Amino acid sequence: MVAAAAAGSSIGCAAGRSPWRFLSLDEARTLAAICDQIIPPDENPGAAWAGVVNYIDRQLSGPLRHLRNSYRQGIAAVDTSSRVLCGANFVALAEARQVELLGLMEQGRAPSEAWKQISSSEFFALLVDQTMQGFYGDPRHGGNRERTSWKMLGLPYPPIRGRLHYDVNTASVPVVGSKVK
Amino acid sequence: MALKHVNAVVVGAGAGGGIVAKELATAGLTVVLVERGRWYTAFDCRKDDLRNQRTTVLGNAFGPDEDRNPRVFVDEQGHEQRLKPSDGEYNNNAACVGGGTASYGAMAWRYLEKDFRMRSTYGAIAGSTLEDWPISYADLEPYYEKAEWEIGVSGDDSNNTFRSPRRRPLPMPPLPPNREYQVLKPAAERLGLHPFDIPMLRNSVPYNGRVACMRCRWCVGFACEVDAKNGTQNTVIPTALATGNCELRSECIVKEILTDSQGQVKGVAYFDSQSRLQEQTADLVVVSGSANESARLLLNSKSRLFPSGLGNRYDWVGRNLQGHAYTGAVGLFDFEVYDDLGPGAGIAICDFNHGNHGLAGEGLTSGGMLANEFIRLPYQFVGWRAPGVPRWGRAHKEYMRQWYRRSIGVMGPVQEMPVFESRVQVDPKVKDYWGIPVVRLSGHRHPNDQVVGKFLASKAEAWLKEAGAITTWTFLPGSGLSGGQHQAGTCRMGDDPRTSVVDKYCRVHDVDNLFVIDGSVHVTNGGFNPALTIMAIAYYASDQLVKSWKGTHGAS
Numbered sequence: 001m002v003a004a005a006a007a008g009s010s011i012g013c014a015a016g017r018s019p020w021r022f023l024s025l026d027e028a029r030t031l032a033a034i035c036d037q038i039i040p041p042d043e044n045p046g047a048a049w050a051g052v053v054n055y056i057d058r059q060l061s062g063p064l065r066h067l068r069n070s071y072r073q074g075i076a077a078v079d080t081s082s083r084v085l086c087g088a089n090f091v092a093l094a095e096a097r098q099v100e101l102l103g104l105m106e107q108g109r110a111p112s113e114a115w116k117q118i119s120s121s122e123f124f125a126l127l128v129d130q131t132m133q134g135f136y137g138d139p140r141h142g143g144n145r146e147r148t149s150w151k152m153l154g155l156p157y158p159p160i161r162g163r164l165h166y167d168v169n170t171a172s173v174p175v176v177g178s179k180v181k
Numbered sequence: 182m183a184l185k186h187v188n189a190v191v192v193g194a195g196a197g198g199g200i201v202a203k204e205l206a207t208a209g210l211t212v213v214l215v216e217r218g219r220w221y222t223a224f225d226c227r228k229d230d231l232r233n234q235r236t237t238v239l240g241n242a243f244g245p246d247e248d249r250n251p252r253v254f255v256d257e258q259g260h261e262q263r264l265k266p267s268d269g270e271y272n273n274n275a276a277c278v279g280g281g282t283a284s285y286g287a288m289a290w291r292y293l294e295k296d297f298r299m300r301s302t303y304g305a306i307a308g309s310t311l312e313d314w315p316i317s318y319a320d321l322e323p324y325y326e327k328a329e330w331e332i333g334v335s336g337d338d339s340n341n342t343f344r345s346p347r348r349r350p351l352p353m354p355p356l357p358p359n360r361e362y363q364v365l366k367p368a369a370e371r372l373g374l375h376p377f378d379i380p381m382l383r384n385s386v387p388y389n390g391r392v393a394c395m396r397c398r399w400c401v402g403f404a405c406e407v408d409a410k411n412g413t414q415n416t417v418i419p420t421a422l423a424t425g426n427c428e429l430r431s432e433c434i435v436k437e438i439l440t441d442s443q444g445q446v447k448g449v450a451y452f453d454s455q456s457r458l459q460e461q462t463a464d465l466v467v468v469s470g471s472a473n474e475s476a477r478l479l480l481n482s483k484s485r486l487f488p489s490g491l492g493n494r495y496d497w498v499g500r501n502l503q504g505h506a507y508t509g510a511v512g513l514f515d516f517e518v519y520d521d522l523g524p525g526a527g528i529a530i531c532d533f534n535h536g537n538h539g540l541a542g543e544g545l546t547s548g549g550m551l552a553n554e555f556i557r558l559p560y561q562f563v564g565w566r567a568p569g570v571p572r573w574g575r576a577h578k579e580y581m582r583q584w585y586r587r588s589i590g591v592m593g594p595v596q597e598m599p600v601f602e603s604r605v606q607v608d609p610k611v612k613d614y615w616g617i618p619v620v621r622l623s624g625h626r627h628p629n630d631q632v633v634g635k636f637l638a639s640k641a642e643a644w645l646k647e648a649g650a651i652t653t654w655t656f657l658p659g660s661g662l663s664g665g666q667h668q669a670g671t672c673r674m675g676d677d678p679r680t681s682v683v684d685k686y687c688r689v690h691d692v693d694n695l696f697v698i699d700g701s702v703h704v705t706n707g708g709f710n711p712a713l714t715i716m717a718i719a720y721y722a723s724d725q726l727v728k729s730w731k732g733t734h735g736a737s
Contacts (some may be wrong), residue, residue, distance in 0.1 A: 037573075040574065131573075137560050154586055
């Protein structure tokens with residue numbers, strides 16, 4: 001699921017060349033794994049499937065260009081921390097260990113030698129905020145694939161129905177398909 | 182090539198300036214209306230929940246330009262920061278034709294009689310420059326009415342027993358209630374409160390040749406693509422242009438107001454949309470740039486006769502910057518209260534606008550209205566996290582699913598006590614794209630604002646509990662400077678030139694052909710969204726200006 005999301009860009013690419021605008025293939029894989037712990041798939045899709053990596057990658061070439069260094073250094077530091085604590089890169093860890101490491105980052109307690117340029121709690125706060133933006137924000141920015149979070153919250157579509165409002169069933173919109181665990 | 186001399190230059194096409202331009206042009210004066218932002222049409226209004234005037238994570242939708250307009254913010258510890266318009270501490274207000282009125286929530290409040298007599302009502306307050314206005318509610322009443330009918334207001338405040346007297350009802354009925362309204366109204370009544378339908382500058386029925394609100398999810402922070410929200414951009418500004426007497430020049434940045442050797446103003450120097458410096462001469466100049474930018478322009482207009490800027494002989498320009506200390510509570514319910522009907526806000530109470538207990542030992546003080554919040558978009562709801570709920574992971578997702586449609590927010594603007602040290606200056610070093618010194622913000626809120634904020638939040642919480650909320654928590658205001666979309670106060674209106682900037686007709690004390698007509702002149706800012714009051718003052722001051730108009734001095 002995670003690897004599929006990371007490689008799931010529609011941009012054609014030769015083997016090994018990153019399909020992303022800013023992120024490398026490895027960075028995108030790590031980021032997808034992190035995002036999928038911040039908003040994990042359950043009966044509804046998670047952040048990776050929803051395109052949060054695409055959202056972040058696109059914004060890093062646009063309005064959030066100033067955060068490029070934070071991401072480059074931060075993602076590398078996640079993997080360094082992961083190797084120090086668990087002997088493997090983040091994507092290779094079991095889910096419980098991934099959650100544990102992110103919890104340490106949130107509290108600023110990740111192995112300090114990895115976090116000299118940006119603090120782990122600062123980077124984690126950035127990741128949480130931008131994962132939320134990509135997951136819950138408008139699909140036009142590259143995330144929230146198929147308005148998946150809006151469906152999850154029971155927001156009817158199309159959103160502007162004017163006076164016909166009460167003709168629409170107000171119960172939660174059911175999720176169809178097999179995109180979930 | 183010199184530009185043709187006109188009777189009046191109005192700087193800023195927002196709530197104040199749009200009305201002034203229309204009133205002067207209708208009375209036969211020739212007017213140039215200069216606006217730094219663009220004129221957006223309905224087609225530009227692709228509603229974007231990450232890029233609008235309320236959620237700016239990807240920028241502002243209606244200006245100002247992110248890279249060309251820095252400001253400097255000095256925090257309470259004295260640390261200086263250079264900011265972009267999308268940063269919170271920038272205290273931005275939209276830069277476009279219509280100003281804030283193109284994308285506001287459009288609540289249309291008349292201030293209460295006591296809001297104009299704050300000093301008489303509550304006495305001197307230590308640490309505050311609290312003062313009465315030189316005009317009363319009665320002076321403004323006809324102009325409030327004019328704003329309600331010309332710009333267009335829907336709602337029904339007849340159940341508001343605390344309202345100021347009005348001669349004429351609102352021109353449009355309220356929108357039908359949404360589910361939150363239906364839950365909150367009986368609860369307020371059980372508590373002995375006096376709930377009513379919020380007056381809104383929004384068409385509930387076709388009005389002024391435009392359609393009624395379609396009740397969509399995107400309102401506050403966005404422009405309306407069916408043009409049912411009423412601002413100056415779709416009412417008075419088109420009227421002004423239709424007279425043939427008014428020319429609108431958008432994307433023009435005013436650098437300074439020019440003065441002659443007699444101490445009169447003679448026009449403005451501005452950079453046009455191609456960044457060429459132009460001079461527009463006029464018989465009079467009206468500054469309507471809102472509290473931050475109006476003060477900046479006066480302070481940047483230095484000359485031999487006015488070495489510290491126009492209107493600033495006694496160092497009052499830029500002082501007393503105030504907005505509102507927003508406070509309130511959120512409640513979670515075990516039944517659905519969300520029905521996806523915009524604009525969302527619909528019910529309010531004014532039971533706590535005055536006579537509340539403030540700082541210990543200081544007796545009573547003012548408060549603010551409380552109303553249900555506008556519809557929150559999913560990303561905004563992420564911030565409505567109950568205490569103890571993790572901000573990420575499975576629990577976060579479960580929380581969103583469980584409570585998004587089962588939550589109500591009740592919020593209100595605390596009327597702030599003006600503070601002399603909360604101020605706009607021009608920065609000695611930082612300049613904008615055009616080389617003009619930028620706004621430098623510094624100061625803090627009066628401690629009373631937080632005390633009253635806490636009190637008002639407890640009332641919001643009690644209201645939600647009575648309505649059936651099973652969990653509630655409060656949002657309390659901080660101590661930092663406040664002067665964003667509700668910015669006001671920096672060019673105080675008063676009778677004494679030593680303690681104010683403009684007289685009671687908005688004329689700068691020592692320059693008789695220079696006016697400031699926007700929220701800057703507010704002595705105090707009410708416990709309400711200020712837009713309708715800015716509009717009423719613009720009608721009132723324009724009326725006086727036209728009556729005293731003695732004709733052109735002619736081109737210089």
